[in-house]
Amino acid sequence: MADDTPAGWSGSPYRHTLDWQNPDFYDLEKVAAEAERVFDVCHSCRRCFNLCASFPRLFGLVDAGPTGEIDGVDRKDYGTVVDACTLCDLCFMTKCPYVPPHEWAIDFPHLMLRWRAAELKSGKVDRATREVTKTDRNGKLATLAAPVANWASACGNALTRPAMEAVAGIDRNAALPRFSYRTLTQQALDAPHVNEAAPGFGRKIVIYATCYGEYNQPEIGRAAQAVLAHNGVRTEFVYPGCCGMPQLEQGDIADVAGRAREIAAAFKPYIEDGYRVVALVPSCALMLKAEWPLILPQDEDVRRLSRNTSDISEYIVEIARKEGLTPGLRPVEGGVTLHLACHARAQNIGAKAAELLRLLPDTKLDVIERCSGHGGSWGIRKENFEIAIKLGKPVARAAANHGNRHVASECPLAATHIMQGIERIAGNGALPAQSHPIELFARAYGLVP
Secondary structure, eight states, X not given: OOOOOOTTOOSSOOOOOOOTTSGGGGOHHHHHHHHHXXXXXXXXXXXXXXXXXXXXXXXXXXXXXXXXXXXGSOGGGHHHHHHTOOOOOHIIIIIOTTOTTSTTOOXXXXXXXXXXXXXXXXXXXXHHHHHHTOHHHHHHHHHHTHHHHHHHXXXXXXXXXXXXXXXXXXXXXXXXXOOOSSOHHHHTTSOOOOOTTSTTTTOEEEEEOHHIIIIIOHHHHHHHHHHHHHTTOEEEEEOOSOOSHHHHHTTOHHXXXXXXXXXXXXXXXXXXXXXXXXXXXXXXXXXXXXXXXXHSTTOHHHHHHHHTEEEHHHHHHHHHHHTOOXXXXXXXXXXXXXXOOHHHHTTTSOOHHHHHHTTSTTOOEEEEOSOOSOTGGGGGBTTTHHHHHHHHHHHHHHHHHHTOSXXXXXXXXXXXXXXXXXXXXXXXXXXXEEEOHHHHHHHHTTSOO
16 A cells, blocks of 8 residues: 555554555455455454444454354355444444554544445345435426425325335435425525624635435524624625435445536635635535545645634634624523534534523533444444444433423434334424524524524
8 A cells, every 4th residue: 555644744643545446456255355354453443332333243243253253254144244334433423442644544434434435346236225425406396396306305295205215225214304495505505794993804605505405404504604794794695406315325336526617616716715615514514624635635625624614613613712602692591402413523623502591691502423324325224223222222212301391403414313212202292493502502593484
């Protein structure tokens, strides 16, 4: 492997770039051999036993084998471990003591990614999942007939959801995102007045709408725009296309690379004109900041975008620290339970959503730092949904026990999944309201209902 140690490396953990253009990357025998090496280390450690379904499956295979070691596991069973990985990155970021620069150089999520890429290259394609995760095509079509699309995808629709389960493999009980009949970039043309008296006046950013913000929940982007304008920040919205996280989950690295080049080029003139880029959803921020530079390490547009991208909570906390926020925040009545999204934690920026909500006066805040179990497109699959609910049950139980009026997560899909878990626990009892942290912040300013 070529030396890809980061420039100026100080000895802290880092990730190797993805050698995805090397034919050996897709050699199934070589991938399986690397999996055996990594699985042997994981089996001997077992610190990740409670993170997700992948590790219990791996350890179960080892313990049930004739030797009690990895050599007793048939390689054909490795795929069950790979299938359970959601690419949340938490094993790499929070648990594993053997990540680079350790000589064992363990990167479990990127091994899972490589396995999927090799299977994709060999023709093992889950066509239903690939069609479901074409977010731009599906979003554009669904927004044209949003009421019909929302009716068809609603849980409890006995006409459409069983058919969707049979054809697309989406569990009939999995809550799916609703679609807006007007996209975020359309709505954002009606921009609020920028507060020139704000301490942060003079800043300017371009907001990456993300596919979820663009098609499903524009309210998140409008809330962010309102808060930023109130704090003196000039904003523009740009949406060149989906960041490719759904395609990364399937191992289609070439597709992600193409998206990275196109989107980075679209943001280049803004960055050169002094704009910062802010992403509304942590998975998308993670792609721009971390995953794309590992796929295209020599692309200067991608590297520039990585250096100039912030998560929405991260950016507002930065304003609060450097210039100070516009006064006028009010308490959020009833308290907030905040779930820290996995891909927000994987950005290695600290608990910025918690820092954001702690800026609210006299507001009870309970923070849950554990995976919701959803895993993007993974958690809605028929074969995974009940596992996802089980994995997220500790989060749902904690949220129910806190008894706060609001449940918030920077990841809207995680928040919806947590709400489904709370609903199972509460039965017919009252449920909390679901929000994104930036929506709560905008309400505390009185900027949105």
